[in-house]
Amino acid sequence: MVSVKNNDEHMVIFQPSGSRGRVKQGTTIAEASRKLGVELEGVCGGQATCGKCKVRIEDGYFERFGIDSSVEHLSPVEETEKQFFEKHGELEGYRLSCVTEIRGDVLIFVPEESRKGKQVVRKAATDRKIDVNPAVRHYYVEMLPATLEDTTGDWERLGMALEREHGLTGLTIDYLALLTLQETVRKGDWKVTASVWMGKEVVAVQPGRVEKSYGLAVDVGTTTVAAYLCELTSGELVATDSMMNPQVTFGEDVMSRITYAMAHEDGLKRMNDAIIEGLNRLAGQVATQAGIKRRDIVDWTIVGNTAMHHIYMNIYPEYIGKAPFPPALHAPIDVKAREMGLKISPGAYVHALPIEAGFVGADNVGVLIAEEPYKRDDFVLIIDIGTNGELVLGNKEKLISSSCATGPAFEGAHIKFGMRAAPGAIERVQIDPKTAEPRYKVIGKEEWSDVLKDMGARGICGSGIIDVVAQMYVAGLVLRNGRLNTELGHPRMRQGEEGWEYVLAWQDETSIGQDIVVNQSDIRAVQLAKGAMYAGAKLMMRRLGIEKLDRVILAGAFGSYVDSTQAMIMGLFPDCELEKVYAVGNAAGDGARIALLDVDKRRDANKYAREVEYIELAMEDDFEKEFAQAMYFPHMKDKFPHLEGWLPESQAAT
């Protein structure tokens, strides 16, 4: 992306969404954000007083391409803006969007608090039955106070009380818990609650009786990070939140992040710092939601693909990026949260789930223990759709897995009007196959667009993207090969700034002052993503020697909101009985939560992570050919008997 500088137009990129485009000299950042579909908060109407539109100016990105991007590319700070920051505390690199003009190429990071609309956590936790058998348990004890006749040490007193009252023996104590033990014991008047990890180590001591204990399960996706705060005695999910992975500024997919680590001396450190800082923030958010303190969290489980795993563990990811791709370790590992820089209860452990192979990491292990395909008789295909897609195929006899880079299209990135699942996002789309007129549903509104005109639409989220592409194909607006059908002469199909586009929502139905469209490059992004998944599934079926799928489970970023029929129509996976295709939400995150609540499942995770056989798709014969064929809707050659009546008649028979 080497841009030639032009005095009249400048390249602007907004992170973490990745939205980009050229704007005229003198455009304010706020104006540019609206033009590019990045909505910023702002209540003062451009008076530089509310500060809600503040953004951070990044200077790393353009430098990588030898282009100097810095404050000179913006209008200087003027009096009102200066007053705002003086009043509220200077923030290095921050500017107010409403008054700052763009005068050169800039990379802008929109902090969470400046983004309009609270994200609907589409990585929401699914309601699953989970045994409650946590790694950390609370034990209340009444110790015998020290006397002149018995000056036994406080730790020995606590140990004796835990043995006497709860039968616990052979315990050790965390070093930091030891350092504050004497204060704590006296604060509780010799009555304390000890948090014991795995029946082995006292990781925290609190004065008095503390009934509830808390643990955090986290799924670090390439693009989206989800956190689930659970109460460990009841197993109850008490708070959940998500954020963009702050590493997106270093690269949008796993390979670009690995490359970033290798190309920059402090690359790993920067990415690790970013995710750890983000995780601390997220932990603080769920703690606040639950009305507890971050230090009340006494256990933590974490999953992520192999690259995310290595980066959050602070392991240099070079070797997983080049043949023969061995990771530093497959095994699960328990590390003190503090050693990773995570700020919860000082003595708490993080349990990092094991990884499988290739980029099929701990996230997919989470999927395994959530869905337990190793207990099934029928052949199941589990598709975990994220920026890095993972596939598992098999049954209790044998399981194989593979991964492919799908890109973040289904997470709303790399799509012109793509957005996260937040109020204003189009989440459902139907297109009349006869008239090619759409109706859609927006998050936050009860009615569909054919009933309610004031939809306040802002963009399209993952489930909406699947719907709109499948429905455009069914309505003949998109051809099998993915090209927009420009010969229909439909009034919604038009030449836009970036080529042909289909208008999904007219300007007056939106809150962004412009039409929401789907253009050719959006369709291409979807084709690449779904083609990779489909080709992977095909090659895996060949490996196992099976002709048809008994069951397809859709897991991933868009959670349980995806319409499984639309997903099959656009060819995300091979044909399967429609009733046997369903979405389960964020199974990786659920797996992290299951491992948090039930230590036996940690053992399962380790066992099955080893047993699943990994297939390196890129090394399979015909991968390129299969991929090319799978780019078609729903596929160039394969039949879909279960979609009879759903596909356009001209093509269903093909």
Added chain:
Amino acid sequence: MVSVKNNDEHMVIFQPSGSRGRVKQGTTIAEASRKLGVELEGVCGGQATCGKCKVRIEDGYFERFGIDSSVEHLSPVEETEKQFFEKHGELEGYRLSCVTEIRGDVLIFVPEESRKGKQVVRKAATDRKIDVNPAVRHYYVEMLPATLEDTTGDWERLGMALEREHGLTGLTIDYLALLTLQETVRKGDWKVTASVWMGKEVVAVQPGRVEKSYGLAVDVGTTTVAAYLCELTSGELVATDSMMNPQVTFGEDVMSRITYAMAHEDGLKRMNDAIIEGLNRLAGQVATQAGIKRRDIVDWTIVGNTAMHHIYMNIYPEYIGKAPFPPALHAPIDVKAREMGLKISPGAYVHALPIEAGFVGADNVGVLIAEEPYKRDDFVLIIDIGTNGELVLGNKEKLISSSCATGPAFEGAHIKFGMRAAPGAIERVQIDPKTAEPRYKVIGKEEWSDVLKDMGARGICGSGIIDVVAQMYVAGLVLRNGRLNTELGHPRMRQGEEGWEYVLAWQDETSIGQDIVVNQSDIRAVQLAKGAMYAGAKLMMRRLGIEKLDRVILAGAFGSYVDSTQAMIMGLFPDCELEKVYAVGNAAGDGARIALLDVDKRRDANKYAREVEYIELAMEDDFEKEFAQAMYFPHMKDKFPHLEGWLPESQAAT
């Protein structure tokens, strides 16, 4: 020590020796140091060019007494000194002694490198037979390289190799060792040496074959810290060094350090920082001596009395300083060196030996496993002499212990010409009982002072102090009650600046340009120290119901250099058969070394630390009376049948 400011004379205190005195306005620090017997290095003859005499100006001490001590109390930095520091790097708070004039009260810290003469490590390791069964062992393995067919993780590969080649199973790996594993493995071309701790955890991995492994045993005394670097496969002691405990600036005995922690918000932090920084320096010194790097040290054992233990473990020592005095823990504890701030091999553990009770700490546990009184039939008294003295009495049936604050007299502090055991220190003294003329031996010279006139004496170290006091008593220069006998009219007994004093060495035999004397307050300091020890031993004998000692073992700072007969003559302990009294050197440090080399002894340490019964001397009836009587030489009332012929005739029969 509230001094009234005087424009002509100023109070100067040198640390860590504690030497103090008044000097005239305009005296240079170098001149003051010579006057007060603190010898500084210096080769440029006062040209401010060699920098060897640099000292640090402390500003904490006087402030505590409301006296402002800062740079205005010194002459301003002039051109030559400025040039020196510019050339060699500015050192905050440092000045060159040779050109800096004293113009007010100052507290001066003499850094190790500026002290003249290398210390002879009197806390030297004793030659003991120790089984070699270390906690950390090296295992060389040749791993199977990763291939495209086998992409098992590096940690699993290492684990398999350790199992295949050495039968080790169920290992875990230190988090930091894991972070660098992939680099290390490739650097060694899949051949590595793993350091395995307790057969459980890989704490370090080095490329290629590494035969030798190193461990450090450290004894943190209140005044002196000794370090022993051992090679763990042979058990060989490869380097040893010692330093003053840098905490001396915060208080000279354990109670004053506890008080300091309680009186200052960051008191514990400052003392912990001081000892940890000192230990890192000491570890670096022994590593350099041995020609290895600090990070080659893969294990560490540490002992110290209860207060030192709590402070080096960073545990707030409040509760061991007030009734009922329970410690935070008695048990041994294994903590990652990095968590304590100790900079050796990043994954290495520190094994902190257990403590007994009261101030009888891990140092005495070291003495126990070194001397093993729990295996003896005869009743043995073990005296560990340091700033805090510890006593153990008993046999295999029963052992009791106690502690008393003796002060640092036997370590050369609080004695006018006291010094550490370094070249120039008077270490042996004999005084002719008829003529009261002394002869003495100096560290670094082969001959005694009656043969060689040019002795170059600089002061008196611990063993010399015991000798000179005992011999002065035998010669009638000191009376039984400790008063100098000023009625002899001896030419060496004179009125000095600080009252009566006995000249041990004339100015022309010394290298400090003045006479070396023993004065009344020196005798008092010795009386207090020996009186406390003796009274403690008496009360312990009463507890056990024994009338006589079968054996007396002298351990402590002055190592094996003490003359046991002289010690008994001055009444350091009750009467015992002379052949059964002997010095064993720094048994506490030896215990640390034994625990380093033989894990079975760690178990013994824990077992016997629990079994020894602690006696709180201050709570025993008659302690004050016993102490008062024990201040006499050798005792006010007790008989010493085994000293017949040794004591002055007039007094032996008393």
